[in-house]
Amino acid sequence: MGKYLPAFKAYDVRGKVPSEINPELAYQIGRAYADAVEAKTVCVGHDIRLSGPAIGEALSRGLNEGGVDVIDLGMVGTEMVYFATAFYGYDGGVMITASHNPPEYNGLKMVRAESRPISGDTGLDDIEKRAFEQKWERTGQGTVTKKDVYADFVTHLLNIVKPEELKPLKVLLDPGNGAAGVALNDLLPHLPLQVTKRHFEPDGNFPNGVPNPILEESRAGTVAALKSSSHDFGVAWDGDYDRCFFFDQHGNFIEGYYIVGLLAQAILTADPNHTIVYDPRLTWNTLDIVQRLGGRAEICKSGHAFIKEKMRAVDATYGGEMSAHHYFKSHWYCDSGMIPFLLVARLVSATGRSLGDLVGEMIRNYPCSGEVNSEVADVKTVIARIEAEYGPKGEVSHIDGLSVEYPTWRFNLRGSNTEPVIRLNVESRGDEALMHEKTAELLAKIRA
Incomplete structure (x- = not known):
C-alpha cells in the first residue's frame, strides 16, 4: 500500500x-x-x-x-x-x-x-x-x-425496479452539485415520483461544499429543506454517487446501519428466497429482519473487495455496509447509489408506511452508537486490552477486528487501515440507556 x-x-x-x-x-x-x-x-x-x-x-x-x-x-x-x-x-x-x-x-x-x-x-x-x-x-x-451510456444505464435501473411498482411519492433529492444530478435527470422522467430538486447542477467548484452527507455540516441544507416542507423522504448523494444517504419525512438523518436492514427488507418483502451479506460492526437488526422474512444471512469482513467476493461465493442478492456502500447481484456485485433510492421508494410504496415509521421500529429495537473514532498510540495493544477484560464473559469473534456479544448488548472494535485510529460500534436490544452507558464505559477504557 x-x-x-x-x-x-x-x-x-x-x-x-x-x-x-x-x-x-x-x-x-x-x-x-x-x-x-x-x-x-x-x-x-x-x-x-x-x-x-x-x-x-x-x-x-x-x-x-x-x-x-x-x-x-x-x-x-x-x-x-x-x-x-x-x-x-x-x-x-x-x-x-x-x-x-x-x-x-x-x-x-x-x-x-x-x-x-x-x-x-x-x-x-x-x-x-x-x-x-x-x-x-x-x-x-x-x-x-x-x-x-446514460440511456442503457437508465434501462438497467428500470429493470431492477419497475416504474409501475412506485406510487407518486413526494421526494427531495440532493446530489450536492455532484455527478448524480445528470443521471437523475435521465432517470426521473420514467418515474411517477414528485421530485423537489436541490443542487442538481454538476459543479467541480463545489459551491455548496464537497458532497459528503455522512458529515453533519454537509447534510444540514438537506435537513433544513425537509423540515420546512412536506415530503415522504429525502436522499442525498456523495460526489460520484456510489453512496446515498436517506432522511425521513421529518428531516431526520438515518444511520447507514438501518438502511442495510431496510434494503434487506425491501428485497425480501418482494421475494424471501435471497441471501443477504452484512458486516460485523452492527448486526442484530439486519439478522432480525432477514430471519423474520425468511431470507439467509451471511457475515463478511467490511471492505468492498471482501463483500463482493463473499457475495459471489454465497450467491447473495444484496450486501450492505453501515458506511452507506450497498452492493447488488443485479449490478454485477458492485456498489450503487441509485438502486437503494429506487428500492426504498418501492418499499415505501408497497407498505404504505412512512420511512420514519419503517426505520423508527428498527431504531427502537436496536439502538446503536454509530461509529465513534478514537486516536490511540497503539491500536493492537488497546484491542488486546479490551478483549482481555470483556472477552471472557461474552461471545468473541475476530471476523473484523474484535466483536464481543452479550445477551443484551454487543460491540465491535476495529483499527483503521491508514491511521492510528480505533472505531467503536455498540448496540443493544431495545435499551438505549444501556447502549449509551456501555459506549461511554468502553470509550473511557479505550482512551485511558
Whole structure:
C-alpha cells in the first residue's frame, strides 16, 4: 500500500492534485494497467472534479500506447463505470474520482472484466510497482471512442425496479452539485415520483461544499429543506454517487446501519428466497429482519473487495455496509447509489408506511452508537486490552477486528487501515440507556 507511490491505497489510488496525482502519474498508471491486466478494451469515466478530464486524457494516452482501445464515457458516476465494464463486456474500467475528499484531491478506481475489483491483493500492488519502475512490456496504438451510456444505464435501473411498482411519492433529492444530478435527470422522467430538486447542477467548484452527507455540516441544507416542507423522504448523494444517504419525512438523518436492514427488507418483502451479506460492526437488526422474512444471512469482513467476493461465493442478492456502500447481484456485485433510492421508494410504496415509521421500529429495537473514532498510540495493544477484560464473559469473534456479544448488548472494535485510529460500534436490544452507558464505559477504557 503506497510502497512506491504515496497515492496508492488499499483499494484505490487517491491523493492531492498535482503533488500526488497528476497527468504524468495517470499516464504511467495507464501503461501499467495495460501490462498488468493485458486488456484490449477499457472504459474510462470521470466525476465532476475539475482535474478529471486532464487526468483521463493522460490515462487514456497511457492505455493507448499499451495497445488498449479506450471507450471514453465522459462525466459519469462510479457505478456507471462498473455498469459499462460488465454490460458491454469490456476487459476493464477506470473511474477518475476522489469521492467525498476535498476539491484539491482526485483518484482512480480500477476494475477488470465483469467489474471485478482491483485492490491491493488483486493486482493494485502490481500496477503500482509497474507504474513506479516504468519498464513497459506492451506497445501499440489503441484508439479512443466516445460513448454515451446514460440511456442503457437508465434501462438497467428500470429493470431492477419497475416504474409501475412506485406510487407518486413526494421526494427531495440532493446530489450536492455532484455527478448524480445528470443521471437523475435521465432517470426521473420514467418515474411517477414528485421530485423537489436541490443542487442538481454538476459543479467541480463545489459551491455548496464537497458532497459528503455522512458529515453533519454537509447534510444540514438537506435537513433544513425537509423540515420546512412536506415530503415522504429525502436522499442525498456523495460526489460520484456510489453512496446515498436517506432522511425521513421529518428531516431526520438515518444511520447507514438501518438502511442495510431496510434494503434487506425491501428485497425480501418482494421475494424471501435471497441471501443477504452484512458486516460485523452492527448486526442484530439486519439478522432480525432477514430471519423474520425468511431470507439467509451471511457475515463478511467490511471492505468492498471482501463483500463482493463473499457475495459471489454465497450467491447473495444484496450486501450492505453501515458506511452507506450497498452492493447488488443485479449490478454485477458492485456498489450503487441509485438502486437503494429506487428500492426504498418501492418499499415505501408497497407498505404504505412512512420511512420514519419503517426505520423508527428498527431504531427502537436496536439502538446503536454509530461509529465513534478514537486516536490511540497503539491500536493492537488497546484491542488486546479490551478483549482481555470483556472477552471472557461474552461471545468473541475476530471476523473484523474484535466483536464481543452479550445477551443484551454487543460491540465491535476495529483499527483503521491508514491511521492510528480505533472505531467503536455498540448496540443493544431495545435499551438505549444501556447502549449509551456501555459506549461511554468502553470509550473511557479505550482512551485511558
